[in-house]
Amino acid sequence: MNISTPLNATRRGFLAGTGALVVSFAIPAVAQEGEVATPATPAPQNPDLPGSLAETPSLDAWIRIDANGKVTVFTGKVELGQGTKTALRQIAAEELEMDPASIELITADTGQTPNEGYTAGSQTIQNSGTAIRHASAEVREIMIRQASEKLGIPAEDLRAENGRIVASDGRTLGYGEIVADDLLHVDATGNVPLKSPDSYHAIGKPFARVDIPAKVTGGAAFVQDLRPEGMLHARLVRPPTYTARLVEIDEDAITSMPGVVTLVRDGDFLAVIAEQEFQAITAMRAAYATAKWDEKENLPDQNDIPAFLESAVSETGSVASVGAESVSGARTLQAQFTRPYQMHGSIGPSAAIALFENDAMTVWTHTQGVYPDRDALAEMLDLPPEKVRCIHVEGSGCYGHNGADDAAADAALIAKWLPGKPIRVQWTREQEHLWEPYGAGMLTRVSATLDDSGKIVDWRYDLWSNSHSTRPGSAGSLMAARLMGRHFQLEPAKLQISPSGNGDRNAIPLYDIPNQRVNWHFVPDMPVRVSALRGLGAYCNIFSLESFMDELAEAAETDPVEFRLRHMTDPRARTVIETAAEKFGWSDDPLPQGRGRGFAFAQYKNHAAYLAIALEAAVDRETGIVKISHVACAVDCGEAVAPDAIINQTEGGIIQSMSWTLYEAVQFDRTRIQSPDWSAYPIARFSAIPDSIEVAVVDNPGTPYLGVAEAAQGPTGAAIGNAFRHATGKRIHDLPFTRERVKTVLGV
Template structure:
């Protein structure tokens, strides 16, 4: 696939006009066309396409016959470009190299909100599928009218329409003849039958992997422009601290290469022509700035208990039957409390943004997960019209949720506004990333269940305590870090989306009586969306308790789960996992544990097993193997699904065994990789993933499915290896378990 370059010197109008493309958009009602067993869908268009049904919002036919697909999603390492190209090439009968995928860009691609929640395949890929199928149908109709024949007498391949039995062909560009046809995608749309697929379901390699391996320019961190200068932000030492004074004259004398100092309230940035000089200037600026103190953090508190002491807004998630039997003291009930600490995204590449303010328009290059919501928030913060802020999505090195991408781009924009006409590249320092990014909330869970005389769960009661799980920009400047520090600051809003806190809090099992409650608190640290939101902690608690219940019922853990499952797809992934590990043998101090979940209880099914060894002397846990069986509906790119699942397994293992945001009374203390360790390459175990494909079904997002059950599989394995139940994360050492 050919990729377009990012050129801030071109206006959007010139950029589009210079591409030599012919935009196609149709409003005609379809007629029959030749295709083996077409799938006719009569219900609704996919969500994103339903909201923006104009075909020219999704597809452009270029002058050379290739097709450019426009999507509002970002490439976050999930391989969305490749998967989207597969879907479009399939429906348009094109080769993969004839499809170009253009990532999120305001006023150019559809507004698809955020790239989050494993929704790119369910929403974007399906929107592109319908748009491409509709375009194919219309192109055939146009050719049929040109030749005064029927559509079923035509074929299409590699951007050329041919007439059966005739030596008549028309390339897409010839057929359109420079016209721009307007209209909307309308039902019915005939989709290709899975039996005819050439690309969908195959393991198509991503074209950007080679660029990564060769360390070629790929990420926003790599972006360079003529005349670009470099900036760094000088952060306050703690949350809530204010800039009292800055000795700019003394600072300037020690920073001879300084181009500019930008001060707006507590926001302080330095600019230099060379990046290293900007780093040195930042260090010097820290020595000449005086800051106020702020509200102390709860150092030394038992965080698991501390978060339950916050004022909380409680809500009933679900109640079914009665749970009074859980209060009986007859030995049939198992009850336990669980805890997950604050965790960070830990992006390998520190967040970065590039900005240029020129001729009244602010151009911003960012790895934001939501370019339109970010644009709206940034425009309000700066007092600009939204149309005067042009955001171009560029992949970033590491994401996993709402990290510092929007904030770094905001920092760059503030500096760019102070230096019109100059491209500004602003990258965070590692300590900025670790100390100021929005974390995943600490969470407390309490679960209890009762077994009946047959060993089945009869009653279940569950409570979860959590901060919010989404404070994304969402058009609100108060969710941008720099907006808190301006001379006229925007206050940080109260808790964002709390639904993420009780995501997957309801067990996906057949239990007649249950009660689920959620308690929302506002904690001391900045929080937002981290991969899988609350599902990771909730499934850790639920599947740990399921293991204890299985033991109490004297049943095999897998059989116990199967006995409580009625969903055939859930049963299938659990049985597949059982087959994957049936020949694994445990040595001394080794154990195998498993867990299951259905992501959000409506998306992908995933069963995970882990094998660990526990050192009897040190209590150190070594992970020997990880297995996952996954059902994500129809597979678009098999390689992508496997890669994402492997990534989930390894990252969740790192969370479970190592990761915890630490803080003292004054500030975040985990500001580097030594104080916040993550899993190293040498610690990665053997990993095996099996995907159950359902080409007859719609695809389900797979990017977060394995994140949730991995923690429980690990701690259940640790129990079998050591006899100790883990209820507080991270594990670090089994000897630390009381």
């Protein structure tokens, strides 16, 4: 059960979520939906069903109706601030003919909800929303058929309205009066027609976000806010480096401190537990001061990551191979781009609460995958998976595999030492920065040949990168398991090329280019800890491809927007390109010195949302500061369920990508990470936010949902790079565009 526990909650109320499950549907035990397909991903039970219904076809896994008419909808996806809790209600309400506010939504909980793997890849509305919509439509038709039998009226003379079935003669039956035991315990058929867009009352309409009130009023909005009665506070004492080993710690000195309950040591895993939070913090600081570690120099030279990546390749995979092997033309251009290791940079450091009681573990966590996390925790704790329950509670910061799963593991490992007590683990800012998995560094090289007419006739693209996901599923993905005496090992990374992409996501240009070769030079081991950061490889790949498209446009003496349209036949892609250019007021009119325009386009994963963006930037040569002023973009994510949420997600993606592009890079020496706080890892401040951001939602009613949350990251970075080039005549190939790098490129 999801919980919104107030700060003065009782222990009884807090633990209510661990009670018996009263619904009858069966939840698959192993299914996982990762960033890429793996052997562990089960085949769909019915691959012809839409969205996540393919893996979980039973209607009562998605919709429950009580005898009093209360409707509860279940999703295996989580709220990450993207508006999921509101949009999924809208989708269900549309087909059930109800008010969205009257529907209760239960998000990811291994005790109640379908297994939809990770909330990742902008797939919540695409997969879960599609499943909920089709399930809701079938439930509506079941209600009508049952009412037809009860009222003795043909089904065609009945309609659903406000949670009731209404007959042409005025008689009505509420859903609660119709529902019976196991009525919905049937598999979906996928054959019930959906409502037509001209009859919508919920989809595409404005509704207040249900997750916002607690966030703006100081309520218990996040897992960090939960304070159950009887809770103990735990703080970690992490090693100074990934491979450091604990040599010595004065345990008696720590455990004798005021309020300290115990010190947990398991191999190199070390934590202090106290009655009050500041007592735990004080004990943690004392433990850091007295602990002695054996650490070694094992990181490469940060200033030569491209050389490291090229030297560490284990195999090369072909992502695309189309057309002729060699092509001649009028002119060939080449370029190289790099991306550093980058953080999720969660504003709220990771936290979790765990309770071990009656030989079962319950964990409240802001993980993005409750089922994969459950399986990893079960392996780490040597418990059967059915004895571990993971309940999602929002966290203040996410966007991929940050410290959430590790905090859950920390809390669970400690809770097993102290049965019957809720254990709260709260990371520090330094721990979040030093121990979260980073977005992987990348090296890319691209070359292309133009013919005499200025069209691209040949394209070669090579990328060097690790796998971008080491998410849970096995214990070795959890830092607690890797530090404990048993020392679980991370599973070896494997090269996996799939339609969704990983490091190779968006490595294939969507443009019409007859001859293409795209290769992924796979690096199995990264020098720092890496995993999924929003967009995976798409951010760097789109930055590289779209920056290079501007170079080709310049060589072809063609406007960058026109050059893209020249190579694009996809009508939806052309629409967003043209819409963004029109909304921005794109032209070749001269700008004041030091100011430039930039444009970029991509379809996320080449099969999700289309997004084009235009922006204006000012470059200060003396300070090296790049300031983005006006931004305009257009996005097509299929049918627009919640236009305001689409705009919010796009605006957020633009700002996040701007921060990545202008500021963010993890620093390290040959031994340690050197970015423990915001001063050593700067992000965009409010003063850097563009003066205006305009988002045009290109709605396509009745078309499939495409997902939108990660569509803006790649195009934004490229548009900034292209605006810098337009403003200065120079190209920055290495992210980020720090003040120092800008001045170096400009020769200041």
